[in-house]
Amino acid sequence: MSAFPSAQGWARSMDNDDEGFIFQNQSRSISASAGAKGGVGLAALSGGVEGRAQKTRYREYNSARAFVHLNAEKLQHGSRRDTLGISARTAVGALIRLFRPGHGNELKHYHRLQQQAADQQQRLGVLQGWLGQRDASAALPGGKAPVVPSGDVVSLKGGANVRAAAAGVSAGAAVSVERIDIHADSLTPYWQALSAPEGAARNAAVAAQRVAGIEQKAQSLFDAAGERPGTRPLSRLTGGIPLRECPPDVLSKAAERLGAELDHFCAVAQQLDAGVGRRQGGDLVEKSILSSWRGKRREDALANMVLAHGALLVAARASNDAGEAERALRDMADKLYSPPIRHDAEALSKRVAFRDTLELQIRNRSYALDLGGGIGPFGAKVEASLTEQHRDHLNPVRAGDYKDVRLTLSGSLGDAGALGKLKDALASQLAPHGLADALPAALAGMETALTGQLGAGATLLLRFYRPQYQGQADFPQDAAGFRLQLARVVASGDASVNLSGGVPLQPGVSLELGLSAGGSAATVLHERWGDNTLSAPMMHYLHLQGVGESERWQGIADRQQASLGGLFRQLADGGSAVRKEAEYFLRRQPQDGFGERFFGAMREFAAGRLGFDAARERLDELMQRQLPLWQADKLAFPGLVERPLQA
Incomplete structure (x- = not known):
């Protein structure tokens, strides 16, 4: 019986998921394990249990293109x-x-x-x-760094395994369970929350606190007792009238003045960014504007402009006759929150947004069986595993239950006697010169080892998926259940070399040296989507639309032409599961006769009277019509925890 109470680790890594999100990770972990081993003759039996806790801080990029750009x-x-x-x-x-x-x-x-x-x-x-023309040039590239979402992942995993070996052949079984809790930071700009139909938050108490917090913080932008009138920006905008007492015409004028001051500030900053006007006192003008907005840096002035904007928006929404002011404030929101000047966008975004937390969870349960053996330096192994996963996610086409079936075939080639062969080859070369007998004496006392290993394998993944939206009351139950989402074949290879040596310096003391190098690579040889569910094409299409990379859909669809053709024929079948799934989505979309045109196109394709591109255009239209509903479902995700406004 052997036990290893604990081991700690630290790692940096990058990974990506099926949709193309890229994650940069920094993780810390602690693990513990215990095992037992016994044997009779050539047979051996071993088993063990292990546990691991890991916390990861990650930064999330919505695609490889975004990662390279940022x-x-x-x-x-x-x-x-x-x-x-x-x-x-x-x-x-x-x-x-x-x-x-x-x-x-x-x-x-x-x-x-x-x-x-x-x-x-x-x-x-x-x-x-x-010359009297308005400057409408775009923002300078590199003027601001886009904000990259980040969060924490806490993983708890436990498992047990047993292995039997006899006559060079071994077999093993393993089971493991894992729970992953993801807490992602989420920033909601003031104006988006304050402009939402349901208010500043879905929770009434949080919404009221947020509105009161905006009004309270905005008081710092009004003149204090004893100050000269119009010293502070909100008093200057409203003429000193408290926001709750402002009539609609005063609110409209205040919104216009705020927009004019923002335009003036951006024009001066753009000139300085372009290297114009600095010698003519442009930097002094900028400092004057910053001072008038109670700031020392651009981010300070912009944050106070946003605060004034939010306070005016609250007042406009509270007044039934201030629609003109509210429209003007909404029109300037994009420029105010993302101004076309050089600034620290990350620092600004944290000061002008409500902080929410996105809470996601993944639960895994895995079973694995493997059988392997070796003859000399050659080894082979076959492994089959089943992973059951439940995922709570804000993306409706990713939330639900999964069953992943994996079959892996792998082989390896290892050699631990390379140095011995090298010595024999050297001796054969030295023998004609009469020096072969001196070689063992020269190497006496040195303990060296050179090992190398090559490995290669292929994995077949079959992923079955039951989306969470199948639990809705209006989803047809006879179409619910696990459907094949994709089949994928991945080839992998790895190589490693380890060199170690010991040189005795004196009795009991030796110098140990070691060197190791290795690498691995994997590539997807084949992937085909299942043809009896919309989950795979919808997952990719909606994601690409959401991150502004819709042009990539054409290439993905071309690679999946065979599976999409099968999907169209299934949609033409009135009794298929995917037909009823499509009807579920169509019932939620506007009722303008598109459903009849959609299924008519699928029937025409199945009969050979309509080409693939025309049928795919109808599928694209279905998913495009689903896009706003998909976005609304994400906003309604119950795992979005709204926080009160921080002081």
């Missing part, structure tokens, strides 16, 4: 040689880099040229302003 600022600090892992170590190269830091860095040169072009655009905008 990390471009970091990538431009390294040259192409650095990116490829090839460094110039010459003295000349070092001198060139010393005097020209961007040498060899194409991305940095590209960024510099892009910035110069944007600056020229801004200068043209300033010139047009002098």
Whole structure:
């Protein structure tokens, strides 16, 4: 019996999911295990239990494109040689880099040229302003860093395993359970919450606290006792009238003044960002504007503008006749919360939003069986596993129950006697010279080992999915159940080399050296969606629409043409499960006759009278019509915990 009370670990990693989200992770873990082993003759039996607790802090990117875009600022600090892992170590190269830091860095040169072009655009905008034309140029690239969502993942896992081995063949079984709790940070801008039909929050008490908090914080923007009238910004906008007492015309004028001050501030900041007007006192003008809005930095002034905007919006909504002011405030919201000037977007977003927490949960239960054996350096293994998963998620086409069936075939080739073979080969070369007998004496006392291993495998994944929306009262129960969502074949390979050696220095003391290197890779050889459920195409299509990468759908659909063709034929069958699933979605959409046109197109395709592209256009239209309902379902997710406004 052996036990290992605990082990701690720390890791950095990156991973991605089926929809293309990319996660950068930093995790800490602690694990404990215990095991027992026994045997008779050539047979051995072993078993054990283990447990692990892990906490991960992650940053989430909605696609690979977003990851590259948001990390471009970091990538431009390294040259192409650095990116490829090839460094110039010459003295000349070092001198060139010393005097020209961007040498060899194409991305940095590209960024510099892009910035110069944007600056020229801004200068043209300033010139047009002098000529009496409004500057409508876009924001400078690189002027702000988009906010990347982050959160915490807490995982608790326990498992047990048993293994039997005899005559070079082994078999094992394992079972494990895991619970994963995800707490994601969520920021809701003031204006979005205050403009929502249900109020500042779904919970009435939280909504009332948020509105009161906005009004209370806005008091700091009104003149204090003894100050000169109009010293602070909200008093300047409203003429000193308290917000609750402002008539509709005063609120409208205050909204116009706020918009004018925002435009003036952005125009001055854009000139400075483009390198125009600094010598003419533009920086002094900016400092004056910042001071008038009780700030020292741009983020301070913008945050107070947002606070004034929110307080005016609360007052406008409380007044039944202030619709004009409310419309003006909504029109300027996008520019106010994402101004076209250089600023710290992450710092600003945290100051102008209500903080919510998105609580998700995943529960896994896995069973695995494996059988393996080896002859000499060759080994082979076959493993079958079943993973049952329940997922609570805000995305309606990802929430539900899964059953993943995996079948893995793998092989390995290992060699631990490479150094011995090297010594024999060297001895055969030295023998004609009469030096072979001296070789063992020269290597006496050295203990060395060189091991290498190659491995390769293929995994077949069959994923069955029962969406959570099947539990709705209006979903047809005869169509409910697990359906094949996808079948995927993944090939993987790995290689590793380990070199270790010991050199005795004196009795009882030796120098131990070691070196190891390795790598692994995996690729998807084949993937086909199931043809009796809409979950796979809808998951990808809605995600791409949500992150602004709809152009990628064409390539995905082309690769899945065979499975989508089968889906269209199933939709033409009135008794199929996917037909009833489509009818469920269509009942929630506007009733304008689209359902008849949709199923008519599917029947035409099944009869061979309609092409694939035309049928796919109808499917795209169905999913596009579902998009606003999908977004509304995400906003109604019960796991979104609303927090009161922080002081």
